[in-house]
Amino acid sequence: MVELFNHIFPHLDLEWIFLNYGTSIYVILFLIIFVETGLVAMPFLPGDSLLFMAGLFARSGHLNMSYLLILLFIAAVVGDNCNYWIGRTIGVKVFHIKWKGSSIVKQKHLDAAHAFFEKHGTKAIIMARFVPFVRTFAPFAAGVSEMNYKKYLMFDILGGALWIGSLLTAGYLLGEVEFIRKHIDLVCLGIIGASVLPIIITFLKSKVSKSKFISR
Numbered sequence: 696m697v698e699l700f701n702h703i704f705p706h707l708d709l710e711w712i713f714l715n716y717g718t719s720i721y722v723i724l725f726l727i728i729f730v731e732t733g734l735v736a737m738p739f740l741p742g743d744s745l746l747f748m749a750g751l752f753a754r755s756g757h758l759n760m761s762y763l764l765i766l767l768f769i770a771a772v773v774g775d776n777c778n779y780w781i782g783r784t785i786g787v788k789v790f791h792i793k794w795k796g797s798s799i800v801k802q803k804h805l806d807a808a809h810a811f812f813e814k815h816g817t818k819a820i821i822m823a824r825f826v827p828f829v830r831t832f833a834p835f836a837a838g839v840s841e842m843n844y845k846k847y848l849m850f851d852i853l854g855g856a857l858w859i860g861s862l863l864t865a866g867y868l869l870g871e872v873e874f875i876r877k878h879i880d881l882v883c884l885g886i887i888g889a890s891v892l893p894i895i896i897t898f899l900k901s902k903v904s905k906s907k908f909i910s911r
Contacts, residue, residue: 713757721762724749725770728859733774735781735835742830743862750866763863771824771855775834779847782838812836820847821854 713720724745731740746767753760812819812833823833837847 713752720758721766724763725766728767728770729774729777731774731831732771732834733777735778735831737831743825743827746859746862747866750863750868751870752866753863754867754870760863760867764859767863768855768859771859772852775851775855776848778831778834779838779844779851782835783841784838786839812840817846817850820850821857824854824858 712723716723727740727745728742730737731742749758749763749767750760752758753763815822820833820837823829834851
């Protein structure tokens with residue numbers, strides 16, 4: 696199990712997982728997506744790069760694209776809904792849970808998710824799917840704020856379909872590009888970089904606005 700984790704984080708090695716676990720890889724992929732979206736303490740799992748690489752493997756014939764689309768969509772939606780109800784049931788109490796003297800959930804991540812909601816409104820549920828860390832904390836924040844569940848579920852399903860479908864399809868369609876096959880690590884880093892870009896832009900804007908306010 697430790698060895699498997701080492702091949703998932705920090706660098707996702709889907710080829711090693713496939714060679715060692717065969718068809719069980721579907722279960723592993725399902726669990727990774729479920730845990731990243733469903734457990735507020737696990738925001739660091741490689742959701743975006745995993746989906747893209749799974750699409751690449753589907754293109755090469757190692758994985759079934761239809762199975763991936765269905766299973767990972769279910770994992771994303773079920774995970775988000777678990778996270779929502781954790782937030783709605785336990786709420787801020789989760790921040791008092793300690794592991795080796797440190798909180799397992801950071802307040803700053805919840806604050807970032809709240810800020811994301813404030814900026815983008817209800818559509819943040821869809822947009823958050825494409826932003827690491829925010830993706831994990833957005834459903835929890837929605838639960839803590841007791842957002843109407845029917846409204847949340849509708850946008851969550853749409854966001855899950857767009858997230859899973861777009862990244863799997865991107866990996867599948869680009870799977871024949873030689874440069875991408877040879878530089879998969881760089882491609883995955885690029886995906887992660889593009890995902891966190893909105894957070895960086897928002898952070899810089901807030902810094903600039905704060906500086907202008909202070910200068911006045």
